Amino acid sequence: MRVVVCVKVVPDTTEPKRLGDQHALVRSGVQGAVNPMDDYALEVALKWKDAQPDLDVVVLTMGPDDARAIIKKCLAKGADRAVLVSDAALAGTDAIGTARVLAAAIRKIGDVDAVLCGVRSSDGESAVVGPAVAELLDLPQLTTCKEADLDASARTVTANREVDGALEVARAGLPALLTVTKASFEPRLANFKGIQAANKKEILGWTTADLGIAPPARQVLVTAAGEPPQRPASQVLTGTAAEVAQKLAQYLTEQKLV
Amino acid sequence: MSTIWTLAEIEGGELKGITHELLTAARSLADASGSLKVGIVALGHEIGGLVPQLGSLGADIVALADAPSLANAPADVVARVVGPFLQGQQARTVLLGHTATGKDIAGRLAVRLDCGVIADATELAVEGGKIVATRSIFGGGMWSRAVAAGNGAVVTVRPRAVTPAPGQPSRSSETLTISVADGSTTRRVETLELKQETSTTVSxxxxxxxxxxxxxxxxxxxxxxxxxxxxxxxxxxxxxxxxxxxxxxxxxxxxxxxxxxxxxxxxxxxxxxxxxxxxxxxxxxxxxxxxxxxxxxxxxxxxxxxxxxxxxxxxxxxxxxxxxxxxxxxx
Incomplete structure (x- = not known):
């Protein structure tokens, strides 16, 4: 069986983010990291592989060539191989365009039983790439999964989904696409043996020509960007607890907030 | 773009709050343009009773997909039923909520319509016949303005970004029926259990x-x-x-x-x-x-x-x- 985990390299969330040309995120010179939600998706696949060692776990990413170093960390954790779709023509590709490229790569990888994605990226935050890939590949989807169990013999996947404050248990037949949210477990860290093994694992580099597709046309253009407006200066309340409480209650009433 | 489309979110036979917000947003865009109409797709089972309410809340067109097999339909089924209909309508702007349901459907619908997605919009406008949305990015650290440059966009609108306007019971709407093709409602996802979390009374x-x-x-x-x-x-x-x-x-x-x-x-x-x-x-x-x-x-x-x-x-x-x-x- 084969599982593809879609991974995005994002600016490390502790670094301040900047916008450059065409209001696109400046990525060069910014420390990269695996998108945190994708790390959970990879962990779900690796848990499956723990139980079923012959499972072929393929990491798929679209990004610049320097994403290789980050992808290698996924291989060190236990993924079998990786595909990096890298093409100068893909710079600035929007969410649906990205989904088109990922879907084409998944087709080329072939015989894929499950696709796992993080529910959203920490930099784009649209949460639509996973479902768009599912539509392009005509797969059912289970989104915002906290945990997922693979039943290889029944060819199903059963997931605990977090949906608007409720927990849903849902099952889909394979092949299927899952998006994974912050799970109840922590993603594993690579050990020394894994890091050594990763040096021998393959990272295939594909271009849009290799996928037999044209770079997707941009459907969404960012025309402006900026800092949020400053809020008016705080009104500071001091005094005894009773005085402060009384002033707060008055404010809430006057502003019709209660 | 002649009609701004939205999709109703229905729970327990009633419209969810986000649907009021989306209709208010679509209505104000249409009124500002003077020429656009507002359409809403409602999908489910025995939902015909919602038509007058959808009209009063601002819809000019209510398109119903009503079948037993559409009750609580998963996103792939929704896309298969709604996608071809909106394609036929040459939809260029579709407003969904940036909610669990909206996010599940937005990407699939955008693929069907061969258009883009603008996610988590907090403000909307129509400029030169194109939808323009302001969204907060980097977790609210900055904002950006995105325009649907190609074939249009599915826009997910942040809940509570729009204050819902009261309905006008005198408003009337045109009703369309969406045909549900055989096989388009085949379920590939099965809900086994739903546990409402009770520790917080308000989600x-x-x-x-x-x-x-x-x-x-x-x-x-x-x-x-x-x-x-x-x-x-x-x-x-x-x-x-x-x-x-x-x-x-x-x-x-x-x-x-x-x-x-x-x-x-x-x-x-x-x-x-x-x-x-x-x-x-x-x-x-x-x-x-x-x-x-x-x-x-x-x-x-x-x-x-x-x-x-x-x-x-x-x-x-x-x-x-x-x-x-x-x-x-x-x-």
Missing amino acids: LGDAEVVVAGGRGMGGADKFGPVETLARTLGAAVGASRAVVDSGWRPHKEQIGQTGRTVSPKLYVALGISGAIQHLVGMRTSGTIIAINSDAEAPIMKVANVAAVGDVHEIVPALVAELSRQGVGAGA
Whole structure:
């Protein structure tokens, strides 16, 4: 069986983010990291592989060539191989365009039983790439999964989904696409043996020509960007607890907030 | 673009609040343009009774996909039924909620319509016949304006970004029927169980008021003031990352970069210092009130009202004061 985990390299969330040309995120010179939600998706696949060692776990990413170093960390954790779709023509590709490229790569990888994605990226935050890939590949989807169990013999996947404050248990037949949210477990860290093994694992580099597709046309253009407006200066309340409480209650009433 | 389309979210036979908001947003865009119409697709079983309400809330066209097999349809089925219909209508703008349901469908529908997606919009406009949306990016740290440049866009609109307008019962609408092709409703996903979480009475994402607690509360057993004030205000309970990481509160209550982004009418921060990772998850709230013993804490700078003092003294006094005014009585 084969599982593809879609991974995005994002600016490390502790670094301040900047916008450059065409209001696109400046990525060069910014420390990269695996998108945190994708790390959970990879962990779900690796848990499956723990139980079923012959499972072929393929990491798929679209990004610049320097994403290789980050992808290698996924291989060190236990993924079998990786595909990096890298093409100068893909710079600035929007969410649906990205989904088109990922879907084409998944087709080329072939015989894929499950696709796992993080529910959203920490930099784009649209949460639509996973479902768009599912539509392009005509797969059912289970989104915002906290945990997922693979039943290889029944060819199903059963997931605990977090949906608007409720927990849903849902099952889909394979092949299927899952998006994974912050799970109840922590993603594993690579050990020394894994890091050594990763040096021998393959990272295939594909271009849009290799996928037999044209770079997707941009459907969404960012025309402006900026800092949020400053809020008016705080009104500071001091005094005894009773005085402060009384002033707060008055404010809430006057502003019709209660 | 001649019609702005939306999709109704229906639960238990009733329209969810986001549907009012989307119709209000679509109606104001259409009215501002003078030429656009508002269409809404409603999909489910025995939902014909909703047509007058959808019309009164602003829809010119109500398109019904009504079949037993469409009750609680999963996203792939929705896309298969709604996609071809909207393609036939040459839809160029589709507004969905940035909700669990909306996010599940947005990407699939955009693929069907060969258009883009603009996610989590907080403001909408039509310029030169194209939809333009303002969204907050990097967790609210910046905003950007995106325009549908190609074949249009599916736009997901942040819940509560739009204040729903009251309905006008005299408004009428045209009703269309969406044909449901054989095989298009085949289920590939099965719901086995649904457990409503009961620990919070109000869910964080939908809440108009959020009361959140941080490390300044002092311990897992010292969250009483957060819960009491939340009950009084009819609010959802939130938490900072520090207290979730410490195991004082469950992750589902976490607000901020690695938790939820909320944008309630009123946000009350109790004992939260306001690390940037927390601020990005709540800075678009309407009014922010912070109670903290440290007047210099970052949260006090973004708050509309910063109350300096001990939360364990101020909150009980505030609850008492509010209940004297009849707020939260019976809660």
